[in-house]
Amino acid sequence: MNYLELDTPALLIDREIMEKNCKDMQDYADREDVALRPHTKTHKMSKLALFQENMGAKGITVAKVGEGEVMASKGLKDIFIANEIVGEIKLRRVRELAKDIDISFGLDSILQAKMVEVAFEGAEKKARVLIEIEVGEERSGVVTEERFTELLDFLKQCSNIELLGVFSHDGHSYGAKDQEECRIINLEAQRRTLQFAELARKKGFLISRISIGSTPSMIFNFPILKGITEIRPGTYIFMDASQANAYGNFTRNAATILSTVISIPTEQRVIIDVGAKGLTTQRRTKGFTATKGLGRIKDWSGVALENVFDEHGILNHQKFHDAVQVGDKIEIIPNHICPVVNLHETAYLISDGKVIEKIPVDCRGKLK
Structure with a gap:
């Protein structure tokens, strides 16, 4: 598909x-x-x-x-x-x-x-x-x-x-x-x-x-x-947003989180269906890996996730708001990919826009 x-x-x-x-x-x-x-x-x-x-x-x-x-x-x-x-x-x-x-x-x-x-x-x-x-x-x-x-x-x-x-x-x-x-x-x-x-x-x-x-x-x-x-x-x-900041571009970012726009409640705010339980709240705060917000929106220069609740992501960006509607899907490049992967049961391997394989995250939750 x-x-x-x-x-x-x-x-x-x-x-x-x-x-x-x-x-x-x-x-x-x-x-x-x-x-x-x-x-x-x-x-x-x-x-x-x-x-x-x-x-x-x-x-x-x-x-x-x-x-x-x-x-x-x-x-x-x-x-x-x-x-x-x-x-x-x-x-x-x-x-x-x-x-x-x-x-x-x-x-x-x-x-x-x-x-x-x-x-x-x-x-x-x-x-x-x-x-x-x-x-x-x-x-x-x-x-x-x-x-x-x-x-x-x-x-x-x-x-x-x-x-x-x-x-x-x-x-x-x-x-x-x-x-x-x-x-x-x-x-x-x-x-x-x-x-x-x-x-x-x-x-x-x-x-x-x-x-x-x-x-x-x-x-x-x-x-x-x-x-x-x-x-x-x-x-x-996989790289992530912090690594991309270090080397200066996003061409090496292999992992993203696909999310759906579920609400546009104001003239600026956009809500997506992934929050802290799918992205974490981690960010880098200093040095050349420092990140803006809680994840970068792929293909949107300078647009980052502003805040998260458990299951909601919050964006306040006018151009982004004006370009999307409820039901649209977007991709997020996480700040720190390691803890993000641990939150997902399955990864989807993509090639040329197609899902070619489902891969179980079989070490997920193995914290002991």
Whole structure:
């Protein structure tokens, strides 16, 4: 069917743009001689993860154990959980996954390592971990060399944990004022990650993986320093309004939300049938990814969703108001695509205006 015949709200994916985004990132990784391990928290679809692997990706990244379980059940065999896995229940689930696939996860404290050591006692395989290095995002990860050394010393005493390497996430690149500042942030993050990897090697650890990633620092073809082994961008497969603001156009935006105009109650206001429960209320507030409003209206320069209720989107723009009527369908480019995808059960793959496939968002809601 023509995609405009779909009921709304609907998550649309332009096949050709998505495929080009994936090819461009794979080409970048190949040129820089690093593995591409895409973060699938963006699309949450095993079918697309398999597509990325078929294009050359070496395994995938997930954010949660539940995502890893779904991906493993659909044939993904090399999975990294880029998050600290804490608690007996989750660690038991990782141990179970390790029986059949190559799975690794993040670590950043001795207390967590103690839990891992206990949970993997008697397991056929050791827990395979990467230590997260905090590189400026001010989130999780080891901050000081002293704390890192203490953690390494503890791991030397462990019999059930295998340290594979280190990883970092330069998420603060989203707040860079321009491309040059993004380049500097990325370079400093790489250097700091490599610095900690070298400390581990001096302690006698065989470090095989040094993993970095965030989409803003991967879409400008910045050089990757010698020693980095893999990159983990995620948003690049679809892009979103914030990424488009960074690189200056909307030609790489593969994902939109199809919505219907359901009310025009005043001489300026337009109401559509998707709100916070289909778009979220997230926005970027600073730097070259900063967004206007709560989503950009596709093919309408400068027109953004002004406000949302749970199930209503609000626009107040005279030219847009005068050009639409109740029943018309429009597309919205979300500010941040990752949480938006998690709100939809199905994605519709579109080519040349036609729906060619329905894809289940099979990792939707896998938050544990």
